């Protein structure tokens with residue numbers, strides 16, 4: 001196994017998109033940031049140097065960080081932020097994981113531009129469970145604002161309204177030539193006719209689930225969230241922020257130029273969204289000079305589903321399986337039922353500029369009616385480790401405070417959650433089931449739920465209210481897929497299972513950053529086990545203090 005040393009300098013750099021230049025927060029001046037390439041079993045030592053004007057932290061999305069929450073990164077959860085002018089070195093080892101993951105800033109809305117791919121190859125001497133591809137391409141889907149994303153956040157948190165939607169989606173930081181003055185900002189991927197390549201697709205967008213397709217080409221899904229899948233072929237994939245999907249693509253069409261394209265899957269009703277399309281070009285190297293008086297013909301566009309096509313989403317996710325029988329907890333110690341959804345807070349003065357939500361309200365979001373508030377005096381993990389009281393409580397409710405028809409029209413009394421820093425305690429080694437139930441409060445919506453420090457088996461999903469009696473018996477406990485981010489479908493539910501074998505404090509949240517900002521989060525406190533190898537490691541000496 002190798003140790004990989006990197007320096008990540010977080011700094012502003014002018015980046016021009018959609019005809020305008022913005023001072024953009026980047027890593028090492030790169031947008032998107034550098035791609036990390038390691039093997040299973042390797043260690044990473046990444047010195048993050050903050051030369052930006054904001055507090056920042058970095059998160060290695062999907063890395064399990066066994067007994068090592070100190071390297072996980074969420075701001076005020078596992079660490080105090082790295083202040084401008086300071087640095088912190090993230091040290092961690094890849095333990096039994098391979099595939100496509102990514103890294104991103106985990107402080108306010110900095111991840112809008114501070115992100116990159118993290119690719120884990122098999123150990124030396126072992127190989128993929130599919131034929132070796134000729135070429136591998138990371139495809140980072142992103143979202144671009146024609147302004148500073150931190151200002152978008154500030155405005156939204158001030159007014160209490162929904163944040164402005166983005167101005168473009170991007171592929172590897174480039175919007176593509178369907179946008180104004182983006183001819184040059186179009187990613188081109190050359191491919192030889194007949195060759196099979198591996199696309200490592202990552203949704204790093206802030207607030208939007210996306211459909212992705214390539215004109216005239218089918219894709220074979222082989223891995224999601226760094227877990228191999230039973231291969232299946234599809235002409236479109238759906239991917240939520242936080243998720244990764246790795247596909248094999250064979251250049252088996254007439255040599256030419258084909259667009260790959262992504263645009264929104266947006267089930268929320270009456271909510272504005274960015275309905276533009278980002279493109280990149282798959283360019284056969286053997287394509288004849290496709291010109292008409294020296295001008296090349298436009299590539300062919302793929303068919304993408306309608307923005308609200310939940311059927312396509314259900315059909316796609318329904319095909320995901322582990323390649324063989326896997327170990328899933330059968331007897332459950334912790335049976336958790338979490339409602340996930342939006343809410344609205346009545347303002348005391350509806351005419352105030354701080355009250356620009358619908359009908360004299362401010363937007364909020366919650367799990368089991370608790371809207372998560374980050375602590376301000378110390379990070380959760382540091383407070384816990386030092387035994388500092390008063391930073392959090394451990395009375396997060398395992399079930400909602402009251403039951404109602406979650407997918408029906410809900411009375412206004414249920415719209416107002418409490419704002420607290422509540423954690424839920426798990427015994428080391430306990431077997432956990434969580435059912436995430438979307439509520440239709442404000443609107444039915446899809447919530448990509450991400451759990452730090454773990455991956456989990458996705459054992460079941462459905463529409464309507466979860467019914468423990470009839471739904472549990474249909475769970476797939478044989479070959480469910482493993483993920484770190486899973487969408488609770490609009491007006492429906494999804495069930496996951498995992499063993500709480502990683503001690504520490506781990507954030508669980510909706511990976512739509514507008515929802516996270518409104519409080520759609522909670523944290524688990526997984527207690528230490530009996531021995532040293534079941535306990536959290538001591539913190540590194542350079543861990544930032546608050």
Ligand code: C2O
Pocket residue numbers: 059061074104106242450452507509511
């Ligand atoms: Cu990819 Cu808490 O994040």
